[in-house]
Amino acid sequence: MTPSAVSAPMSNVTEYSVSEISGALKRTVEETFGHVRLRGEVSGYRGPHSSGHAYFSLKDDRARIDAVIWRTAFAKLAFKPEEGLEVVATGRLTTYPGSSKYQIVIEQIEPAGAGALMALLNERRRKLEAEGLFAAERKQPLPFMPRVIGVVTSPTGAVIRDIHHRIADRFPVYLLVWPVRVQGETSGEEVARAIAGFNALPADGAIARPDLIIVARGGGSLEDLWGFNDEVVVRAAATSIIPLISAVGHETDWTLIDHAADMRAPTPTGAAEMAVPVRADLVAALAALAARHAGAVSRRLEQDRRAVAATARALPSPDMLLALPRRRLDEAATSLGQCLRVNLSEKRRAYGEVATRLAPSSLEAIVREKRADLRHHQTHAAHAVTGLVQRKRQRFERIAADLQPHRITARAEAARLRLANFAERLNTAQAQVAAGRRQTLAAAWRVADSLNPLRVLERGYTIVRRPDGEPIVRAAGLTPGMNFELQFAHGERRQAIATRDGDSDAATGHFDVQEAPINAVEADASRPRPKRRPAAKPAETDQGTLF
Template sequence: MSLSVESAVSNVAEYTVSEISGALKRTVEDAFGHVRVRGEISGYRGPHSSGHAYFCLKDDKARIDAVVWRTAFVKLGFKPEEGLEVIATGRLTTFPGSSKYQIVIETIEPAGAGALMALLAERKRKLEAEGLFAPERKRALPFLPRVIGVVTSPTGAVIRDIHHRIADRFPVHILVWPVRVQGETSGAEVSAAIAGFNAIEPGGAIPRPDVIIVARGGGSLEDLWGFNDEAVVRAAAASAIPLISAVGHETDWTLIDHAADRRAPTPTGAAEMAVPVRADLLANLANLHARHAGAISRRLEQERKAVTATARALPTPDMLLTLPRRRLDEATTSLGQCLRVAVGDKRRAYGEIASRLTPKTLESMLREKRADLRHHESHAAHAVQALVVARRQRFDRVAAHLQPHVIWARSEAARLRLDAFGERLAVAAARSADARRQRLAAAWRVATSLDPRRVLERGYAIIRGPGDVPIVRAEGLAPGMHFEVEFAGRERRAAVATGEGDAVPVAPAPARAKPRAPRRTATADNQGDLF
């Protein structure tokens, strides 16, 4: 029995791990070289840094690893998304390093319309949550664009419909950015076209569009799927140029319709939204011009009537100037009399002031000031002498009451203080006398400068009429009037005024006694020494 078992074991072929793994790999690849697998994407995190994508396909009972190589991933028209049910086409293979099998996906597509609608709803909720469909982000279309950019296929009927409609309504410049409106690259081309129109600089060689129309004819959900691409929606929302979406028929809705500033039911409707009707504008303009001209005519007529009524109510120039003319005549009549009265008042005031400024008045003022100075000087001298006598008597009284021993103890200090006080008193008296002497000298200089005799010594003379009144004008000399001419040195000559204004000399008048100069109180050099 044991021999049979050993022979049976020895008849089984031996494989190395690599051989058995390779055999399994070839068997699986030969048997499942081209398969279509339906399942839900799980564990998808986007493409790896190498460009490959790794995820799983699963259903309610099993799961299988899946991989999309980088070269196949860039060609996919439908990108994988987490939780989406898809149909993957590819081949099965094994990975010897971990004894696993996987499907290498070449193409991938949603598992029916229901899956596409579910994906569309999910993508719409995602983009709406980001605020790309918010009404406040939408902008108003320009009223009359000069350039319109159209993103569509250059060979379809859409561009011809848009061109004909714009030409019929209001011909403007149209720029066409050709794109594929169906297929795997449709979304990328449409988003690049929108971004390209926005990248055109204003004022360049290529005019920048004022509005963009993204248009396509009708089709199935799969045909319009490129306009549901997330890149297209984001490009439409980020466009700085107002955008009109005209994809499909009126019942077809894509995600770009929600992100666009305006949605048109058809491409023809987009052209009608973009430009107004030129004929209607011309008619409205003519109507407004006629209304404006009528309004101006009516306003001018009203203003003309108002000016006419105001002119009738206004007084004439003669009426306006009557009262000012009368006031001017009255002022002219009274002007001469007022001037004469004013001149007479000024002459009387001047005469009163001149009568008070006679040489006798100045001499009397000088005599009074000199007397005041002498009085103050004598009063100051007597006051100083009286103060010295009073202080000396007080000192004698204090010295008499001091005891002999106190006098003996303080005699030296008291003598020193007394000497110091005597010296200070002498200095103070000398300073006071000098100050008074200086003030007296200044007053005397002022009085001397005001002496009219000083003026006579410079060649002037004083004419005195009757009553010894000075005559300052020639009109004061009447024919036959006796007057005296006083020269320097108190010398006087009498004369009589003739009819022709000449003076007839007469006998000289007796010279008046020369007034004595005020006596100056002599001050000795030792005036400050009062002891």
């Protein structure tokens, strides 16, 4: 006996192979749960497989179970499952030995209402949509040819390789990858920080700022893509100043970031195709445009050349252009000599006339004539000065005679008499004007006194006033229960209350009045009275004398 055989412990426990224990478990589960009804939310449903079978999961808030519908049973279903719906499934439980999993084979399925996740997703979508984060006017156009593209995705997945290969095939540009988790509890925060980080890069910094952002992830179930439904991700995408393409999941997958992004791509590869154009197509288009441009320039030059040739044929020759100016020059040269001779003769004649007037004999005659005129003016000025002196002397003698004492006394007496006469006339006129003004004032005062409302009160009338003193001129101004005042002649006032008569109507203005006596003197004293203008004083007739 070997030592190993001696040391090995002996046991009577039955040994099973993996297949045996898997088969035993399968039989136990199928016998115990041969017919069950499960209520849960459909998750991971992608439609029937190419084989006709449908594979998905049923879950609640704490557990999850795989489900399968075979092709024969799927064809007989009246209701087809949909992602996120809460259903009630009827079937049997079984195990799958190949992966040590258990699942339910569904034979019948019926809806039980929307799932919790889909209800939460719809509520969040409606909330963000009400805030305007999904509005079309907020979306930005994508740049035609970005130089740097920022990609927010997992650096280890196939998504980044698909995007890189597709962009390299179409139009190679710089790719700036911001690594994030695309699944899990922290994926939403990481994606939001990545979008904000790309927007925070300076335009001229050491790290180039991307012209376009692609948020990408492969397909998955609703739970796998739930991080892209976070509110922080949606708000980061909506507030991004850099245009953003959402490429989350496959074409049938929808997340809230798809609504907030400027463009949604069905797949990450489709996002790469939206991001950059095809370089070969651009080169071909540029070549075509260059060829068209060269052809257009050649045709334009040929047209201009033909136009210049046609214009040259229509223009006259240089000899024809210079014929008329040359003829005018010859005619001017011919007439120039004759004109010079005529001008010279006219100048000579004018010079002769001037020379004749400047001869010595003519100048002596002019001097004698001017000297005679000067003597005449001298004689006339002497006579005029002598006459003026005589007239001034005579006037001075008259004034001296008038200044004699007896004549001054006579003139003063005459002036005193005229002044006394003027003073008497002034007093008379002033008295007449004052009397007329006094009569006019008395007539105006009589008119004003006739218009005084207190005179009307003396004839038996009264004035109805509000408590604030405003007069009431219409019956509609009185309402039942209203307090008012009645003013009589000589300032007497009484408080009264308006009450409706049984047969009266407010429109006709008939009311009963209940008097509330008050001290008329106190009521009248509490109200400010208008100041009376003082009576006009009679004008004084005696204005005195001016001296």
